[in-house]
Amino acid sequence: MINPAKLWFALPDYGRSTVWIVVITLVLIVSVALLTLWERKVIGWMQLRRGPNRVRIFGLLPGVGQPFADVVKLLLKEVIIPANANKVLFRIAPMIALIPAFAAWAVIPLSPEVVVSKADAGLLYLLSLTSMGVYGVIVAGWATNSKYAFLGAMRSAAQMVAYEIAMGFALVGVLMAAGSMNLGTIVRTQEGGFLAWNWFWLFPLLMVYFISGVAETNRAPFDVAEGESEIVAGFHVEYSGIAFALFFLAEYANMILISALTAVFFFGGWQGPFQGWPLLGDTFLGQPSFFWFGLKIFVFLFFFLWFRATFPRYRYDQIMRLGWKALIPVTLVWIAVEMLLAAYRIGPWARPWYH
């Protein structure tokens, strides 16, 4: 009889990393499937409908089988390649879109012990990977050789480049508060209950980061890259079957990623909300665990869905104005404010190890 715990610790480092990579990938794919169901359910409830409620799994839970039925449908459908499309790039584009969405999970600390890579430049790694997400979209738009797809790709490229800057500046603020680019260290510096998390002192940056995150993932109200009412479906208008499913998977995986990053940078990652409090601090409520990280991701994902059900789509020129003329100045001003806070040792900068 093999003891699983002993076997686990006998594995070399890269063996354990490989196991975690496989686990994270599988969990992510299943989460995306459940997220699509949850999205349709939530928006249904907000619009006083029921949402999907027919397909069951093992005769239980009406509606839960829906995403899996959709997966089977998408897998069985024909992948149609337009006659004048660039065949090679048309096939590669969905894969390019998918890779950064999954590779980014390598540096995210899931719980105090579990992280695939403790890279020191983790924050920069994330920024560079999210900036590579745009390639899938523009390559798809160009390879399709269609006006609508190309318009969608151009819109999305301009939008993502613009919001990346605001996102990067917001992360500069986080970097200043944590004094490190290692994501594990960023989470660890936020210990001490929910008032010690970064959201309190970096509130404007939190707003900028989350808005840019919604824009980066091309989600409503910034989903002009798809814009059903004007350009049909934007860059993936000619994609069908599993090729379309890959774009879909990438978009939802990116949503989960942005929610996880918001939790890590501004809401203490796996830290419990009542850590260090009298009485509550010693119970489950104060202990760091994966549960808190998962809960925070879930809350931010709900925001994504809530936005989609609530806001009308932005006009394209207004998206650009918001990115360049509203969000970037806010981040610059707040970085200056942080400099003052650091000089007078207020908030996160009051901690003795900082100086």
Added chain:
Amino acid sequence: MLIQVLFHIFAVILLLAALGMITARNPVYSALALVMCFVTSAAIWLLIEAEFLAVVLVLVYVGAVMVLFLFVVMMLDINLAELRQGFTRFAWLGWVTAAAVIVEIAGVVWARGGLGSTIDARAGLVPLPAGYSNTQALGSVLYTRYAYPFELAAVLLLVAIVAAIALTMRRRSGLKQQDIGRQVAVRREDRVRLVKMDAEKRP
């Protein structure tokens, strides 16, 4: 051992991508091959533990510069047949540039690794100490010893941005322009008028 195998794999990919970049007839393929070059060189830099430079290379060049390049190249109306004529017209210029670069690299290698230098190429890679942070090391020289060159480069870039905007901005008369302030200040009462009407005519 693993590092050397990885290095050779990445080096081959890098060379093939570079060759593809200069030989591809379609500019979009060229741009994509250049992206491949950047990514593989970043991987090679990672192998020598220069992770800050590697990640910044991807962030700046792949994430921003090449996206804008592709943006422009894709919008060009390219006639491939026209491009094929006279493709090799400037080949001699390319050969001269390549020769100059090779001579320069050989010169640097000879000067640094040759007579009485501190670099021993045969010793291989020396691993960095455990607590060493690339980012910190770079920052501490960039903002102290090289503060003035750094500031100068920043000012130069700023001047370039201002110049680029000034050169391309034209004001044409008779153009309809949006007044953003007024658009934002609009209230519902300015645009919508609720009219109360009876459902049927009054007797």
